[in-house]
Amino acid sequence: MRETRFNLASRLIHWAIAFVFLYILLTVLLRLGWMNKGHMGDIIQENLAKDGINLDKDAAGTLAKKVRRPMWETHTIAGYVLVGLYVIRMIINFVQGFGFESPLKAGLSGYKKFKSWVYVLFYICLAGSLVTGLIIEFGPDSIHDVSEEIHKLSLYYMIAFIAVHLVGVVIADGTKERGIISKIISGDRPL
Incomplete structure (x- = not known):
C-alpha cells in the first residue's frame, strides 16, 4: 500500500x-x-x-x-x-x-471504490454548487430560478459529505490508514 x-x-x-x-x-x-x-x-x-x-x-x-x-x-x-x-x-x-484512484479502475476493493466515488461525487456536486451560485449572481435571468433551486439542494450533499467524510476518516485512522488524521494536520504520522 x-x-x-x-x-x-x-x-x-x-x-x-x-x-x-x-x-x-x-x-x-x-x-x-x-x-x-x-x-x-x-x-x-x-x-x-x-x-x-x-x-x-x-x-x-x-x-x-x-x-x-x-x-x-x-x-x-x-x-x-x-x-x-x-x-x-x-x-x-x-x-x-x-x-484517490479512479472508481472505475479494475480490481479496487469495495472500500477504495466507495471512497473514490465519494470524492468524485463531492467534486462534481461542489462544481455544480459553485457554477449555480455564479449563475445566480451573474447569469441570465432566464436560468436564474432553476439555478437557484439547484443551488439550494447543495445543503443536502454538504451535510451528507461532511458526515460520510468524518466517519470515513475516523474509521480509516483506526484501521486501514493509521495516522491519516495526524498527516492531514501536520503532514506526518504521530510520533
Missing part, C-alpha cells in the same frame, strides 16, 4: 476549503433557522408592538431580510473564495495527482 503524505500546499487547501465550506453551511442553516425571515419578522413585530408600533407581516419580513443581508453577503463572498480554492485544488490535483 502506498504511503499517503500530504504536503503543505495540499493541507492548507484542504483546511481552507473545509473552513469556507463549513462557514457557507452555517450561513445556510442560520438563514433556514434562527434568521429565517418569518421567524425574525415575528420577533420584529412582537417587539415593535410592545412600543405601540404595528407592522404587517410582509413589512416585518422585508425588514428581517434587510437585517440578515450582511450575513448573506458574506455567504456570497465565501462562495467566491471557494471558487478560487476549488480551482487551486483542481490544479494541485492535476499536477500532483488526485488523492
Whole structure:
C-alpha cells in the first residue's frame, strides 16, 4: 500500500476549503433557522408592538431580510473564495495527482471504490454548487430560478459529505490508514 503524505500546499487547501465550506453551511442553516425571515419578522413585530408600533407581516419580513443581508453577503463572498480554492485544488490535483484512484479502475476493493466515488461525487456536486451560485449572481435571468433551486439542494450533499467524510476518516485512522488524521494536520504520522 502506498504511503499517503500530504504536503503543505495540499493541507492548507484542504483546511481552507473545509473552513469556507463549513462557514457557507452555517450561513445556510442560520438563514433556514434562527434568521429565517418569518421567524425574525415575528420577533420584529412582537417587539415593535410592545412600543405601540404595528407592522404587517410582509413589512416585518422585508425588514428581517434587510437585517440578515450582511450575513448573506458574506455567504456570497465565501462562495467566491471557494471558487478560487476549488480551482487551486483542481490544479494541485492535476499536477500532483488526485488523492484517490479512479472508481472505475479494475480490481479496487469495495472500500477504495466507495471512497473514490465519494470524492468524485463531492467534486462534481461542489462544481455544480459553485457554477449555480455564479449563475445566480451573474447569469441570465432566464436560468436564474432553476439555478437557484439547484443551488439550494447543495445543503443536502454538504451535510451528507461532511458526515460520510468524518466517519470515513475516523474509521480509516483506526484501521486501514493509521495516522491519516495526524498527516492531514501536520503532514506526518504521530510520533
